[in-house]
Amino acid sequence: MVRPPFALIALFASLPVFAGDFYLSYHLVARDHAVAYEKLSISAAMTTFSGHFIEICRFPSPQTRFQTFAKNHRKDLLECLQKSAIWLRSYETYTNLLRQRDTVSLRIPPTRLKVDFNEGFVIIKRDLERGGD
Amino acid sequence: MKIWPLLVTVFASAVLMAETCPTPKVEKSIQRKTAKPKTPAMPAIMEPKSIDSENAQCTLSMRNKVHFQVVGQGVAPVNTISPAQAMALAKRAAIADAYRQLGEKICGVRIEGRDLVRNMMISRSTVRTQINAIIRNAKILDTRFKNGLYEVEMEVTIDGKRWYDRLSR
Numbered sequence: 578m579v580r581p582p583f584a585l586i587a588l589f590a591s592l593p594v595f596a597g598d599f600y601l602s603y604h605l606v607a608r609d610h611a612v613a614y615e616k617l618s619i620s621a622a623m624t625t626f627s628g629h630f631i632e633i634c635r636f637p638s639p640q641t642r643f644q645t646f647a648k649n650h651r652k653d654l655l656e657c658l659q660k661s662a663i664w665l666r667s668y669e670t671y672t673n674l675l676r677q678r679d680t681v682s683l684r685i686p687p688t689r690l691k692v693d694f695n696e697g698f699v700i701i702k703r704d705l706e707r708g709g710d
Numbered sequence: 711m712k713i714w715p716l717l718v719t720v721f722a723s724a725v726l727m728a729e730t731c732p733t734p735k736v737e738k739s740i741q742r743k744t745a746k747p748k749t750p751a752m753p754a755i756m757e758p759k760s761i762d763s764e765n766a767q768c769t770l771s772m773r774n775k776v777h778f779q780v781v782g783q784g785v786a787p788v789n790t791i792s793p794a795q796a797m798a799l800a801k802r803a804a805i806a807d808a809y810r811q812l813g814e815k816i817c818g819v820r821i822e823g824r825d826l827v828r829n830m831m832i833s834r835s836t837v838r839t840q841i842n843a844i845i846r847n848a849k850i851l852d853t854r855f856k857n858g859l860y861e862v863e864m865e866v867t868i869d870g871k872r873w874y875d876r877l878s879r
Contacts, residue, residue: 607807610803610804612803615799663809664844665812665813665843665845666841667841670836670837672834673835674835681807
């Protein structure tokens with residue numbers, strides 16, 4: 578009657594080894610086609626998020642810390658999040674028919690993310706209900 | 711023998727109906743004037759069929775998809791510490807420019823114009839444009855870097871099945 582522990586092992590193997598809840602925000606300002614300001618902010622959440630989270634991207638990476646991952650794969654992470662949703666604001670001013678300044682501001686408002694590190698993959702899930710949009 | 715009174719009443723009612731409900735008259739003289747306009751030789755581009763078909767391609771319906779494609783351009787700032795950083799920043803700027811162009815196409819541009827007149831002359835004329843948008847699911851199709859200019863080709867697809875109901879309200 579001794580049950581083999583395979584079921585237990587399979588259950589633990591399927592669970593994410595490391596997981597965490599984070600807030601992420603991003604702001605970029607480009608003036609006259611050149612980047613003037615850029616800031617990516619990541620903060621660990623103090624309480625566990627609840628809600629409906631949907632996977633938005635998955636990256637192969639051996640890292641188990643989101644901050645390190647974001648530092649090394651900043652470009653990929655931003656492309657994934659920008660694809661999900663981005664707020665755009667742009668101004669352009671012409672005086673006496675001459676262009677004075679062109680400003681584009683891209684912003685990802687503070688967004689709730691669940692990050693799982695599982696079997697060499699970093700899985701990023703986003704809260705679509707309260708994702709800042 | 712009883713058919714005659716019936717026929718007489720039918721005839722009388724027909725005459726009355728004809729008087730009270732006259733058939734509409736077509737004004738032939740006006741139709742003749744408008745029917746034959748002088749048609750100058752029109753070039754092929756001005757044909758109404760070609761314009762309609764072009765508009766049909768750009769119009770969103772329940773069954774079609776509309777693609778918005780733009781090319782954003784970015785240059786590297788002057789104060790960079792390495793060529794790699796310059797290239798990365800140029801790409802960011804190009805992406806921002808591409809998003810702005812998408813915003814212009816999809817959401818439109820708010821324009822504000824101001825003219826300052828002094829001594830009956832325009833001394834300052836200012837035009838300010840503004841775009842406010844939230845853009846989702848923009849795809850980067852292609853990127854290229856040449857002569858210090860980074861170009862990003864970007865596309866947004868609007869599916870009629872999903873968006874027609876919301877946009878037509």
